[in-house]
Amino acid sequence: MRNRKISIFDTTLRDGEQTPGVSLTPEQKIEIAHQLSKLGVDTIEAGFPIASAGDMESVRNIANAGLTSEVCGLARVLTKDLDTCIDAGVGMIHTFVSTSDIQRIHTIKKSREEVVEMSVNAVQYIKDHGMRCMFSAMDATRTDLDYLIEVYKAVEDAGCDIINVPDTVGIIAPSGMYRLISKLDKEMNIPIDTHCHNDFGLAVANSLMAIEAGASQAQVTVNGLGERAGNADLAETVMSLHSIYGAKTNINTEYIVETARMVERYTGVQIPPHMPIVGENAFAHESGIHTHGVLENSDTFEPGIMTPEMVGHTRRIVLGKHAGKHAVLRSLQSANINPTDAQLDAIIKKVKMLADKGKRITDADLYTIAFDILGRPEGMPPIDLKEVSVMTGNITTSTAVVKALFNGKECVASNVGVGPVDAALKAVETLIGQHAKVTIHDFRIEAVTGGSDALAEVVIGVQNDKGRIVTARAANVDIVLASVEALVTAINMLLKT
Numbered sequence: 104m105r106n107r108k109i110s111i112f113d114t115t116l117r118d119g120e121q122t123p124g125v126s127l128t129p130e131q132k133i134e135i136a137h138q139l140s141k142l143g144v145d146t147i148e149a150g151f152p153i154a155s156a157g158d159m160e161s162v163r164n165i166a167n168a169g170l171t172s173e174v175c176g177l178a179r180v181l182t183k184d185l186d187t188c189i190d191a192g193v194g195m196i197h198t199f200v201s202t203s204d205i206q207r208i209h210t211i212k213k214s215r216e217e218v219v220e221m222s223v224n225a226v227q228y229i230k231d232h233g234m235r236c237m238f239s240a241m242d243a244t245r246t247d248l249d250y251l252i253e254v255y256k257a258v259e260d261a262g263c264d265i266i267n268v269p270d271t272v273g274i275i276a277p278s279g280m281y282r283l284i285s286k287l288d289k290e291m292n293i294p295i296d297t298h299c300h301n302d303f304g305l306a307v308a309n310s311l312m313a314i315e316a317g318a319s320q321a322q323v324t325v326n327g328l329g330e331r332a333g334n335a336d337l338a339e340t341v342m343s344l345h346s347i348y349g350a351k352t353n354i355n356t357e358y359i360v361e362t363a364r365m366v367e368r369y370t371g372v373q374i375p376p377h378m379p380i381v382g383e384n385a386f387a388h389e390s391g392i393h394t395h396g397v398l399e400n401s402d403t404f405e406p407g408i409m410t411p412e413m414v415g416h417t418r419r420i421v422l423g424k425h426a427g428k429h430a431v432l433r434s435l436q437s438a439n440i441n442p443t444d445a446q447l448d449a450i451i452k453k454v455k456m457l458a459d460k461g462k463r464i465t466d467a468d469l470y471t472i473a474f475d476i477l478g479r480p481e482g483m484p485p486i487d488l489k490e491v492s493v494m495t496g497n498i499t500t501s502t503a504v505v506k507a508l509f510n511g512k513e514c515v516a517s518n519v520g521v522g523p524v525d526a527a528l529k530a531v532e533t534l535i536g537q538h539a540k541v542t543i544h545d546f547r548i549e550a551v552t553g554g555s556d557a558l559a560e561v562v563i564g565v566q567n568d569k570g571r572i573v574t575a576r577a578a579n580v581d582i583v584l585a586s587v588e589a590l591v592t593a594i595n596m597l598l599k600t
């Protein structure tokens with residue numbers, strides 16, 4: 104595998120969009136397509152044009168966007184489907200048909216011979232139109248092997264450029280995938296691609312085994328989106344290929360996290376914090392023993408062969424009940440707080456007491472604990488918030504006005520946003536922008552209690568132009584005020600420490 108070149112076929116905009124509940128607008132799809140092209144995927148499966156007028160428009164827009172990646176459309180082995188892909192102007196058509204008995208008998212209701220004939224006709228139709236052709240034997244891993252080889256050989260003879268081997272219901276074991284692809288690799292003269300589903304959590308493992316056995320391309324989706332439990336995740340597949348196997352792809356890995364976050368935003372499917380590579384915790388450390396090691400040399404408790412910089416992520420040290428003195432001291436020192444050994448012990452004791460109550464420890468919490476023990480720094484906090492007002496509604500652009508004293512001088516700022524919280528936070532950013540360069544790095548809101556009068560807790564992170572991030576929390580029954588208070592606390596701590 105070392106130095107072998109593997110192609111990446113991204114199907115986020117097709118199988119990824121088949122995630123139950125996900126539906127992307129043509130505008131979102133074109134933006135994601137541009138991002139995938141920047142990321143360096145070889146092929147973008149832009150959609151299934153016969154599915155809807157919107158998908159047809161998206162596939163056409165993406166095909167005409169002048170992207171570096173090749174653009175592909177999906178089609179059943181039906182002339183009407185193939186024609187929509189041709190009309191959309193894609194360079195490649197991915198045509199598919201069920202070959203397993205269970206799907207063939209119960210869905211398309213065709214004989215084995217009819218399936219071969221329909222497949223061959225579809226491939227010839229695509230080639231007659233001068234386009235690249237990929238053929239998928241849907242449910243290949245549950246298809247009788249001799250018949251599967253017969254179908255693949257028939258489409259190869261018809262001029263197909265590449266065959267795809269889908270594990271449509273995610274049931275094959277990695278060893279079985281290795282044997283299947285080894286066999287097909289011996290029988291076929293055209294390249295082999297795989298499309299693995301994650302029903303047993305084996306999609307990435309199966310894709311890697313297929314590649315070990317001779318496949319030269321893998322189908323993946325951003326954040327592992329797709330039907331049911333999803334498809335092989337792009338980040339996991341690519342980084343395993345690069346870092347573990349020493350294989351090569353065209354992926355610019357430093358855009359992996361940026362891409363994952365864009366897809367998270369547009370699909371509304373949140374990335375779990377512990378998701379490999381792109382999750383918030385993928386390079387975060389809380390346990391004292393780990394953080395001590397990582398502060399000395401990050402390879403002690405990270406893979407080393409994959410760093411956060413390689414994928415566009417950042418390493419974070421998180422304080423909580425498992426924190427040790429090295430991590431706490433480093434966090435304090437980064438805010439110019441230098442406790443004695445005895446003061447540090449007292450700070451750690453309080454941090455652990457708070458964490459034992461189930462609290463997440465923000466930087467502002469840590470500094471407040473430290474100031475209680477070491478004494479408060481001289482002077483007032485830079486921002487003293489006086490007034491917040493927001494106007495919102497269905498026929499009004501959400502608009503916020505904030506008034507505050509900044510270092511004792513009165514300032515007023517206003518801004519608009521997509522909703523009242525966004526408008527209020529932007530108004531504070533505008534106000535502070537007149538005095539310091541601070542941006543919101545992350546924002547989380549949770550209802551602590553239930554009901555329409557629930558107490559909302561906001562945790563916010565702000566970053567200065569040197570890349571230093573400070574987190575703070577606030578709770579209020581009014582989500583706008585909770586958000587503004589958390590932001591002002593974080594900015595005050597960032598400017599003051």
Ligand SMILES: CC(=O)SCCNC(=O)CCNC(=O)[C@H](O)C(C)(C)COP(=O)(O)OP(=O)(O)OC[C@H]1O[C@@H](n2cnc3c(N)ncnc32)[C@H](O)[C@@H]1OP(=O)(O)O
Nearest residue numbers: 118121151153154155179180181199200201210211271330
């Ligand atoms: C594993 C996969 O991900 S495959 C891709 C799955 N993706 C999707 O289905 C998303 C988009 N799909 C759609 O918008 C619709 O299902 C359409 C437009 C494709 C078809 O819609 P409808 O005509 O209303 O049919 P419906 O979806 O109910 O049933 C599927 C039909 O396609 C046929 N079919 C399914 N796969 C194939 C195939 N590969 N080749 C030929 N026919 C097929 C079925 O036999 C059935 O035909 P029938 O209506 O003659 O019984």
Ligand SMILES: CC(C)C(=O)C(=O)O
Nearest residue numbers: 199239241269271298
């Ligand atoms: C269209 C095919 C490749 C598919 O999505 C599947 O089999 O899961």
